[in-house]
Amino acid sequence: MTAEPATAAIGLAEPDGFSPALDTAAAAERQALIERWAERHGIDAARRLAEAEDLADSVAAEITPDNTVDTYRKSWTVWTRFCAATGLPETEATRGSLVAFVTWMLREGQQNGAGYAPSSASTHLAAAVVGLRQRGVTVSGDDQAKARAALEGLAVRLLQAGERRGRGQAVGGTVEGLYAIARTSPDTLTGDRDKALVFTGFHYASRSQDPAGLLAADVVGHPRGLVVSVLTGKTKHSVRDAKILYAGDPVICPVRAWSAYRARLAAEADPRWSASSAPAFVGIDRWGNVTGGMTPDSVTRAITRISARAGVPIDWTGHSLRIALASIGRTKGKDAVAIADQGGWARHSRSMLAYMQREDGWDDNASAGLT
Incomplete structure (x- = not known):
C-alpha cells in the first residue's frame, strides 16, 4: 500500500498563518522543510514545527520597525x-x-x-x-x-577624485541656537509648541519619530522636571524614561516650555487635544487650528523651519537634537554612560561616539599641546 504524502495528509501545503509576503521560491523551500520534518518526526510534530515557524515569522514582522x-x-x-x-x-x-x-x-x-x-x-x-x-x-x-x-x-x-556625495552628517544643535529659537518664536500656540518640541527634544536626544510617537500621558511632571517615556525607540536601549531637569535659565527651560505649551493648548484648542490619550505634540495650521498629531516627517520639517526662522548658521534637521546631547554633553564633561542612558544609545555606541567628536577639530585635536 502506497503511503499518502505526509504533507497532504496533514494539510500543510500552505500552513495556517503562512505569510503571503513569502513568494513562490520561499514557499517551496518551506514546503520541502515541512516534508522533511514529517518524514523524520511524524505528522503531528511536523504540524507543530510549521506552526512554530509561522509564529517566528509573525514575531519578526512585529518587532521590525x-x-x-x-x-x-x-x-x-x-x-x-x-x-x-x-x-x-x-x-x-x-x-x-x-x-x-x-x-x-x-x-x-x-x-x-x-x-x-x-x-x-x-x-x-x-x-x-x-x-x-x-x-x-x-x-x-x-x-x-x-x-x-x-x-x-x-x-x-x-x-x-574629489567627489563627495550625500548630505553628510546632520549639523548638531547648539545652546546659542536654543536662545535664537526662544527669541524668534511667535507668541502663539504654534510658537509655544515649537519651543516645547525643540527644548525637550534637545534634552533627551530625540529622533524625529520620538516626539511624534508621544502621547500627553507619556510626559509626566516631577518636582525636579519632567519624565518622558520614549516608546518609539529602535532598540532596547532607546525605549526609556528620560528625565529632564529644569534649566538654569527660564528662557530656554524645557520644563517651563512644555508647561506653557500645554496650558495654551488647553486654553485655545478643542478639549480633546488636551486629553492624556491625545498626541503630546500636535500639528497646527497657519490659522492656529490643530490638525492632528505630528508625524516624524512633520517633526523634521518643523525643526528645520524653526531653526531657519531663528537664523542659525546651518538649518537643523530632525537629527540635530540627537547629535546635540552627545556633542554638548561631552564638551561639558558629562559621563559617557550617563549620555548613553539619557539619549537611548547602547553604552560605547559607535554612533554616539561619533556625535561626541568636536566639529571644528581644533579644541579636541589629538596633536594639541604635544610640542
Missing part, C-alpha cells in the same frame, strides 16, 4: 531596477552580480541617472540581501563581503 520595513521595500525596488537594467535575474546573488550591483549604484543607480552616495549604496546592498534571502535565494556571506569590499574601495576612489 516600520522604517526598516520601508527601507527593505525601497532597496528591493533598487535591486529590481538594477536587474532590469543589466539583464541579470532577480533571484540569483553571485559575487559578480553583487559587485556589479554596488558599481551600478555608484555610477548611475538613482532614478535620475546619478550615482548614489556610498552610504546609501551600503544600505541598499544590505537590505537587498535581506530581500533576496526572504525570497529563498542563497546569498553567500563571502560574496556579500566581496561586494562590500568593492563598495568601500570605490568610495575611496570617489574621495580621491
Whole structure:
C-alpha cells in the first residue's frame, strides 16, 4: 500500500498563518522543510514545527520597525531596477552580480541617472540581501563581503577624485541656537509648541519619530522636571524614561516650555487635544487650528523651519537634537554612560561616539599641546 504524502495528509501545503509576503521560491523551500520534518518526526510534530515557524515569522514582522520595513521595500525596488537594467535575474546573488550591483549604484543607480552616495549604496546592498534571502535565494556571506569590499574601495576612489556625495552628517544643535529659537518664536500656540518640541527634544536626544510617537500621558511632571517615556525607540536601549531637569535659565527651560505649551493648548484648542490619550505634540495650521498629531516627517520639517526662522548658521534637521546631547554633553564633561542612558544609545555606541567628536577639530585635536 502506497503511503499518502505526509504533507497532504496533514494539510500543510500552505500552513495556517503562512505569510503571503513569502513568494513562490520561499514557499517551496518551506514546503520541502515541512516534508522533511514529517518524514523524520511524524505528522503531528511536523504540524507543530510549521506552526512554530509561522509564529517566528509573525514575531519578526512585529518587532521590525516600520522604517526598516520601508527601507527593505525601497532597496528591493533598487535591486529590481538594477536587474532590469543589466539583464541579470532577480533571484540569483553571485559575487559578480553583487559587485556589479554596488558599481551600478555608484555610477548611475538613482532614478535620475546619478550615482548614489556610498552610504546609501551600503544600505541598499544590505537590505537587498535581506530581500533576496526572504525570497529563498542563497546569498553567500563571502560574496556579500566581496561586494562590500568593492563598495568601500570605490568610495575611496570617489574621495580621491574629489567627489563627495550625500548630505553628510546632520549639523548638531547648539545652546546659542536654543536662545535664537526662544527669541524668534511667535507668541502663539504654534510658537509655544515649537519651543516645547525643540527644548525637550534637545534634552533627551530625540529622533524625529520620538516626539511624534508621544502621547500627553507619556510626559509626566516631577518636582525636579519632567519624565518622558520614549516608546518609539529602535532598540532596547532607546525605549526609556528620560528625565529632564529644569534649566538654569527660564528662557530656554524645557520644563517651563512644555508647561506653557500645554496650558495654551488647553486654553485655545478643542478639549480633546488636551486629553492624556491625545498626541503630546500636535500639528497646527497657519490659522492656529490643530490638525492632528505630528508625524516624524512633520517633526523634521518643523525643526528645520524653526531653526531657519531663528537664523542659525546651518538649518537643523530632525537629527540635530540627537547629535546635540552627545556633542554638548561631552564638551561639558558629562559621563559617557550617563549620555548613553539619557539619549537611548547602547553604552560605547559607535554612533554616539561619533556625535561626541568636536566639529571644528581644533579644541579636541589629538596633536594639541604635544610640542
